[in-house]
Amino acid sequence: xxxxxxxxxxxxxxxxxxxxxxxxxxxxxxxxxxxxxxxxxxxxxxxxxxxxxxxxxxxxxxxxxxxxxxxxxxxxxxxxxxxxxxxxxxxxxxxxxxxxxxxxxxxxxxxxxxxxxxxxxxxxxxxxxxxxxxxxxxxxxxxxxxxxxxxxxxxxxxxxxxxxxxxxxxxxxxxxxxxxxxxxxxxxxxxxxxxxxxxxxxxxxxxxxxxxxxxxxxxxxxxxxxxxxxxxxxxxxxxxxxxxxxxxxxxxxxxxxxxxxxxxxxxxxxxxxxxxxxxxxxxxxxxxxxxxxxxxx
Amino acid sequence: xxxxxxxxxxxxxxxxxxxxxxxxxxxxxxxxxxxxxxxxxxxxxxxxxxxxxxxxxxxxxxxxxxxxxxxxxxxxxxxxxxxxxxxxxxxxxxxxxxxxxxxxxxxxxxxxxxxxxxxxxxxxxxxxxxxxxxxxxxxxxxxxxxxxxxxxxxxxxxxxxxxxxxxxxxxxxxxxxxxxxxxxxxxxxxxxxxxxxxxxxxxxxxxxxxxxxxxxxxxxxxxxxxxxxxxxxxxxxxxxxxxxxxxxxxxxxxxxxxxxxxxxxxxxxxxxxxxxxxxxxxxxxxxxxxxxxxxxxxxxxxxxxxxxxxxxxxxxxxxxxxxxxxxxxxxxxxxxxxxxxxxxxxxx
Amino acid sequence: xxxxxxxxxxxxxxxxxxxxxxxxxxxxxxxxxxxxxxxxxxxxxxxxxxxxxxxxxxxxxxxxxxxxxxxxxxxxxxxxxxxxxxxxxxxxxxxxxxxxxxxxxxxxxxxxxxxxxxxxxxxxxxxxxxxxxxxxxxxxxxxxxxxxxxxxxxxxxxxxxxxxxxxxxxxxxxxxxxxxxxxxxxxxxxxxxxxxxxxxxxxxxxxxxxxxxxxxxxxxxxxxxxxxxxxxxxxxxxxxxxxxxxxxxxxxxxxxxxxxxxxxxxxxxxxxxxxxx
Numbered sequence: 001x002x003x004x005x006x007x008x009x010x011x012x013x014x015x016x017x018x019x020x021x022x023x024x025x026x027x028x029x030x031x032x033x034x035x036x037x038x039x040x041x042x043x044x045x046x047x048x049x050x051x052x053x054x055x056x057x058x059x060x061x062x063x064x065x066x067x068x069x070x071x072x073x074x075x076x077x078x079x080x081x082x083x084x085x086x087x088x089x090x091x092x093x094x095x096x097x098x099x100x101x102x103x104x105x106x107x108x109x110x111x112x113x114x115x116x117x118x119x120x121x122x123x124x125x126x127x128x129x130x131x132x133x134x135x136x137x138x139x140x141x142x143x144x145x146x147x148x149x150x151x152x153x154x155x156x157x158x159x160x161x162x163x164x165x166x167x168x169x170x171x172x173x174x175x176x177x178x179x180x181x182x183x184x185x186x187x188x189x190x191x192x193x194x195x196x197x198x199x200x201x202x203x204x205x206x207x208x209x210x211x212x213x214x215x216x217x218x219x220x221x222x223x224x225x226x227x228x229x230x231x232x233x234x235x236x237x238x239x240x241x242x243x244x245x246x247x248x249x250x251x252x253x254x255x256x257x258x259x260x261x262x263x264x265x266x267x268x269x270x271x272x273x274x275x276x277x278x279x280x281x282x283x284x285x286x287x288x289x290x291x292x293x294x295x296x297x
Numbered sequence: 298x299x300x301x302x303x304x305x306x307x308x309x310x311x312x313x314x315x316x317x318x319x320x321x322x323x324x325x326x327x328x329x330x331x332x333x334x335x336x337x338x339x340x341x342x343x344x345x346x347x348x349x350x351x352x353x354x355x356x357x358x359x360x361x362x363x364x365x366x367x368x369x370x371x372x373x374x375x376x377x378x379x380x381x382x383x384x385x386x387x388x389x390x391x392x393x394x395x396x397x398x399x400x401x402x403x404x405x406x407x408x409x410x411x412x413x414x415x416x417x418x419x420x421x422x423x424x425x426x427x428x429x430x431x432x433x434x435x436x437x438x439x440x441x442x443x444x445x446x447x448x449x450x451x452x453x454x455x456x457x458x459x460x461x462x463x464x465x466x467x468x469x470x471x472x473x474x475x476x477x478x479x480x481x482x483x484x485x486x487x488x489x490x491x492x493x494x495x496x497x498x499x500x501x502x503x504x505x506x507x508x509x510x511x512x513x514x515x516x517x518x519x520x521x522x523x524x525x526x527x528x529x530x531x532x533x534x535x536x537x538x539x540x541x542x543x544x545x546x547x548x549x550x551x552x553x554x555x556x557x558x559x560x561x562x563x564x565x566x567x568x569x570x571x572x573x574x575x576x577x578x579x580x581x582x583x584x585x586x587x588x589x590x591x592x593x594x595x596x597x598x599x600x601x602x603x604x605x606x607x608x609x610x611x612x613x614x615x616x617x618x619x620x621x622x623x624x625x626x627x628x629x630x631x632x633x634x635x636x637x638x639x640x641x642x643x644x645x
Numbered sequence: 646x647x648x649x650x651x652x653x654x655x656x657x658x659x660x661x662x663x664x665x666x667x668x669x670x671x672x673x674x675x676x677x678x679x680x681x682x683x684x685x686x687x688x689x690x691x692x693x694x695x696x697x698x699x700x701x702x703x704x705x706x707x708x709x710x711x712x713x714x715x716x717x718x719x720x721x722x723x724x725x726x727x728x729x730x731x732x733x734x735x736x737x738x739x740x741x742x743x744x745x746x747x748x749x750x751x752x753x754x755x756x757x758x759x760x761x762x763x764x765x766x767x768x769x770x771x772x773x774x775x776x777x778x779x780x781x782x783x784x785x786x787x788x789x790x791x792x793x794x795x796x797x798x799x800x801x802x803x804x805x806x807x808x809x810x811x812x813x814x815x816x817x818x819x820x821x822x823x824x825x826x827x828x829x830x831x832x833x834x835x836x837x838x839x840x841x842x843x844x845x846x847x848x849x850x851x852x853x854x855x856x857x858x859x860x861x862x863x864x865x866x867x868x869x870x871x872x873x874x875x876x877x878x879x880x881x882x883x884x885x886x887x888x889x890x891x892x893x894x895x896x897x898x899x900x901x902x903x904x905x906x907x908x909x910x911x912x913x914x915x916x917x918x919x920x921x922x
Contacts, residue, residue, distance in 0.1 A: 174915070273768040
């Protein structure tokens with residue numbers, strides 16, 4: 001009798017250890033996920049009493065008919081399309097150079113990784129200052145080359161490029177970190193062999209480094225895509241709480257934020273959230289495939 | 298303390314790890330649990346420790362049935378192959394850990410731990426971390442930790458397997474010394490028959506979860522109960538020959554190995570240890586095929602009745618392949634096993 | 646000879662590119678700090694001057710007068726420290742439960758937890774906002790802390806570390822009368838303290854920099870964190886860039902200091918976990 005009870009208690013004791021985490025995840029991740037799906041079908045909802053008056057697919061028909069949402073979608077895709085590949089290309093080159101036998105190597109590394117730890121919001125505000133039309137440092141430098149001041153943040157045509165420049169600057173650090181880690185796993189013997197075959201630097205880079213690093217490049221690519229699709233704080237900080245001049249920099253999450261927090265359209269915001277979720281889910285599934293291959297590699 | 302394992306059975310899914318195993322250990326005895334890997338010897342040890350519960354059967358420590366008693370209440374010390382020292386604690390803290398757990402006051406625990414360190418001769422290492430010790434030293438610490446809380450039973454799970462050959466010999470003797478000094482009943486799990494023979498008072502050979510034989514090393518070596526035990530004990534391994542009893546003698550092919558008046562006629566498996574061959578001008582002639590130099594001895598390979606055989610030969614004469622030697626087998630040293638049951642039927 | 650000079654040339658090219666990159670990386674930080682120490686007229690001087698002619702350290706006190714940045718700063722510290730400590734405890738318990746202990750359905754539950762990693766946090770803010778307001782936690786520290794008390798990713802990461810500890814250590818501890826609870830805190834945690842402190846640092850950085858969620862659930866001065874105070878200050882301070890940069894520095898400099906002290910560990914942590922900040 002005694003023994004049996006002791007064992008039974010032991011059987012469930014492990015659950016007690018994981019219970020706090022389970023409760024938090026259930027309440028703040030699983031439940032809100034399910035509810036978000038449900039909420040995207042709320043057509044009449046009273047937040048003050050948390051009551052739903054009617055359901056329907058109107059929220060979806062609304063957002064897909066909404067030119068602002070279309071703009072948010074296309075902006076986000078353009079943003080992702082520029083930020084991710086350019087950031088990866090630049091960071092790959094920098095990582096390969098950092099991996100050379102050079103002086104001040106750890107100093108360079110420390111500097112390059114710095115943007116990774118610093119607040120997006122703070123640096124967005126700093127970039128807002130750098131992009132300032134009249135007193136910004138960037139226009140000053142351009143002026144040294146005889147280029148007329150650019151109205152970076154005040155013109156719809158230059159606002160998105162400014163956002164992209166800032167985001168590339170911010171995202172280099174993470175990519176450099178993981179590329180450097182990857183480069184350090186490539187054995188020196190590959191390069192020794194290449195040197196014996198008198199392959200030049202460029203050939204070493206294109207024939208050895210990039211192929212051997214390809215799983216990590218793929219990983220950085222997917223991670224970059226996923227996080228870039230969620231771009232929001234960058235926009236908020238760079239344009240001082242607006243979505244750029246004439247909504248020229250509105251993104252999916254920004255649209256979600258506005259529908260929800262400014263307009264109190266819970267249903268529409270949830271529909272936008274579901275669209276975001278599906279996009280990210282697609283890339284996550286790809287990432288899992290890539291990660292699996294990385295293990296075999 | 299006497300220990301009794303009474304018809305223990307343990308299954309993992311459909312695999313029977315331990316099968317109806319019974320053993321009785323005398324107080325202060327060192328028992329070797331010997332068998333090939335996966336034979337169930339570690340499972341048996343873990344059941345003794347209380348880390349596993351048997352599906353069937355009972356474990357008795359003295360007159361206390363401990364089958365359902367959790368490990369911490371059994372009063373056992375456990376030593377592992379990989380030492381299992383806590384890497385973040387010093388040697389002293391490691392040895393003290395079981396004492397502190399059982400609420401021994403710190404001052405007293407320090408004294409007890411130092412005594413243990415004295416016993417295993419690691420006094421000067423007390424302030425070090427495990428990573429700063431050699432394998433042999435780590436194992437001594439593990440033994441000290443196991444003994445610190447004055448257990449009733451010491452369990453050692455392949456304690457020497459991670460050590461190199463020389464250290465293994467040394468530590469083996471050390472374990473034996475400590476065990477004698479403390480006078481603690483001990484169980485030593487190993488897959489190395491030589492180790493088991495050198496350290497144990499008695500050896501239990503286990504195969505596929507079942508006990509094959511439980512005996513003192515010398516007697517087991519001399520009289521293995523079955524073919525498995527015979528083959529498992531001794532290096533170089535015992536020679537097994539297909540032989541036949543007829544006309545009052547044991548024959549291997551045409552060669553008469555020994556007289557066998559009392560044995561009943563028929564086929565048997567004859568087990569002959571390599572050292573049971575002695576040079577005898579009147580014995581059978583054998584052409585040496587291959588010679589292996591061991592140092593003190595030589596192993597000569599030849600054929601006996603068309604079957605390959607190895608014999609230990611002294612190193613007095615220089616032996617080369619092709620030489621012809623004459624052998625006989627020492628009287629009473631041919632072990633005869635039943636061809637079907639593989640059990641020992643007698644010796645001639 | 647030609648080979649040697651070609652090599653020297655490519656080496657100098659590497660230094661040139663790396664230096665340019667480093668300057669580009671560090672310039673915004675530098676400009677932020679230098680601007681924060683300039684006088685009002687000097688800020689809008691064209692062509693700009695690199696160093697201030699007079700070092701205006703008083704910009705910081707002026708910024709703190711203009712907005713309750715000091716309160717925000719303290720709030721941020723409190724939330725970061727509390728949140729990280731609680732997260733570490735909850736995560737450690739869960740990682741131990743999922744690695745060392747056994748209970749019915751353990752692996753299924755863990756699989757479900759892992760699946761939640763696919764959910765973007767941005768998607769959850771709407772419904773979590775409703776939950777928080779139903780709980781009556783709007784504009785409280787609990788709203789900033791409790792939803793982040795369990796990090797599935799860090800549970801997963803720590804579980805990997807816990808699983809590397811040999812089983813025999815656990816068995817030895819069991820025999821040595823050490824309970825699971827004691828084994829966790831006396832053996833597992835000290836052995837994995839490196840990994841745990843890395844997790845703590847990465848989490849603290851993320852918490853310090855958090856923006857969207859705090860923006861939604863806090864609105865009073867006494868609860869707001871610095872990142873929110875900063876964007877609010879951005880709209881209020883308008884063209885006083887030296888004050889705005891001082892406020893931004895208050896958010897950025899503590900993290901930079903921490904990074905300079907612990908950059909090796911942080912980078913190693915990022916490499917091991919592969920998470921994007």
